[in-house]
């Protein structure tokens with residue numbers, strides 16, 4: 321992606337966030353390297369785009385308390401996304417946000433399906449993660465979605 325494309329995204333109302341300098345799993349980093357990964361990526365984006373970068377996504381979704389604490393205490397980013405699937409509420413921890421994965425080639429209806437699934441079943445995934453009971457399969461989700469979307473989605 322080119323800088324001009326990022327600027328176009330911004331002009332259309334999208335957010336741009338940082339994702340580290342070298343995409344290293346941050347848990348491998350010394351404190352010094354961790355600061356470099358977090359701050360230099362932010363600074364480059366801010367210099368090139370002329371905006372404040374408030375958001376970050378952990379490379380590979382990997383983080384620990386040391387990383388989260390540094391970001392929070394140093395006030396480096398306002399929000400941080402994990403790779404945990406689901407949606408967020410006002411009560412969500414802003415340094416451990418859930419997200420919906422979207423890939424190149426997804427059509428708008430694919431994105432809509434994912435968003436709907438994450439809204440409805442993000443909590444199921446969280447219960448499973450917490451070792452609590454959750455229904456085995458969210459079949460009723462598919463009742464509301466046009467059949468062609470489901471078949472494309474599952475192909």
Ligand SMILES: [Zn+2]
Nearest residue numbers: 339343379380
């Ligand atoms: Zn990544």
